[in-house]
Amino acid sequence: MAKNKQNLNVWYTVHGKGDLSNFFDAAKTSAPKVSPAFKARILKDAHKTRGGGDAIQDLPRLDATLVCLKELSGFPSVVGFAASLAVGVYIGFYSPDWTQPLVSFFQINIFHEVDFTGLFFGMNEIF
Amino acid sequence: MFNSWKKKQDDNVLLVAFAKGDRSAAQQLTERLMPKIYSHAYYRLGNIADAEDVTQEAFLKLWKIAPNWKYDKAQVSTWLYRVVYNLCKDRYRRATLENLSSAQEVTDGIQSPTDNIDAQYRQKALYDAMSILPENQRLAIQLRHIDELSNPEIAEIMELSIEAVESLTARGKRKLIEILQTQKSKLGYSDG
Numbered sequence: 001m002a003k004n005k006q007n008l009n010v011w012y013t014v015h016g017k018g019d020l021s022n023f024f025d026a027a028k029t030s031a032p033k034v035s036p037a038f039k040a041r042i043l044k045d046a047h048k049t050r051g052g053g054d055a056i057q058d059l060p061r062l063d064a065t066l067v068c069l070k071e072l073s074g075f076p077s078v079v080g081f082a083a084s085l086a087v088g089v090y091i092g093f094y095s096p097d098w099t100q101p102l103v104s105f106f107q108i109n110i111f112h113e114v115d116f117t118g119l120f121f122g123m124n125e126i127f
Numbered sequence: 128m129f130n131s132w133k134k135k136q137d138d139n140v141l142l143v144a145f146a147k148g149d150r151s152a153a154q155q156l157t158e159r160l161m162p163k164i165y166s167h168a169y170y171r172l173g174n175i176a177d178a179e180d181v182t183q184e185a186f187l188k189l190w191k192i193a194p195n196w197k198y199d200k201a202q203v204s205t206w207l208y209r210v211v212y213n214l215c216k217d218r219y220r221r222a223t224l225e226n227l228s229s230a231q232e233v234t235d236g237i238q239s240p241t242d243n244i245d246a247q248y249r250q251k252a253l254y255d256a257m258s259i260l261p262e263n264q265r266l267a268i269q270l271r272h273i274d275e276l277s278n279p280e281i282a283e284i285m286e287l288s289i290e291a292v293e294s295l296t297a298r299g300k301r302k303l304i305e306i307l308q309t310q311k312s313k314l315g316y317s318d319g
Contacts, residue, residue, distance in 0.1 A: 024253070
């Protein structure tokens with residue numbers, strides 16, 4: 001009996017703490033983190049209960065951003081959206097002359113025809 | 128002691144403010160209470176999805192009861208623990224603590240890999256041992272030693288006397304030590 005008690009003491013005090021503290025400390029540190037999306041759901045319920053309102057605006061800015069990002073199907077779609085927005089703003093402010101780029105685009109379609117009947121097998125450019 | 132009392136009064140004040148339409152009160156209450164309630168539900172149910180469901184349901188009940196909240200009658204945190212206790216009881220008669228060991232990837236907070244492994248072994252051993260305990264002893268130990276509530280609070284949640292809670296936790300701890308003693312070789316501790 002005394003030996004058993006001694007074994008227990010050695011085991012439970014091996015990290016310098018008595019009792020079951022080491023085990024309880026391990027359990028406490030393993031608590032899962034609350035996700036911003038879950039927090040937003042709780043706040044959404046709160047505001048629905050009190051007659052509407054947008055829960056996202058009550059979240060801290062970073063959490064709100066993450067929730068919005070998730071709502072927009074993630075980072076790639078947001079980058080695509082931002083890129084198209086930037087192009088739109090550029091076109092809106094600078095109204096670039098598109099004639100040159102269009103002409104250069106169609107020049108790619110120049111058809112080179114080799115004239116085998118000519119004296120020097122010269123090349124005629126036909127558009 | 129005073130700080131703890133003041134904090135609980137603050138929770139009550141915030142709930143009343145929420146009932147009166149203060150939007151930021153809901154946010155503050157959520158930030159203060161949800162992590163503890165959520166981890167309590169997680170420890171009882173053993174998986175994140177169920178823990179989120181139960182926590183959300185408990186908070187929904189809190190938001191609904193807010194306009195009729197009796198300011199001095201109950202403490203918000205104790206009331207929430209009580210709701211979670213009942214919801215968990217309804218959901219599963221026996222918590223599936225075995226699932227906790229397979230849900231380690233979502234947890235963090237321990238300094239070094241060695242510490243981490245030690246802590247994981249200890250945590251798993253503790254939950255395995257706790258799953259063998261009778262429901263009341265397990266809950267009393269969880270509330271006292273993991274959620275760090277006081278005996279009067281636990282007595283209120285479990286609707287028992289303070290003496291009964293003390294007895295439950297003492298018996299539970301004795302039994303835990305007995306169970307863990309049989310597993311010490313598995314955990315890498317030598318005899319003697």
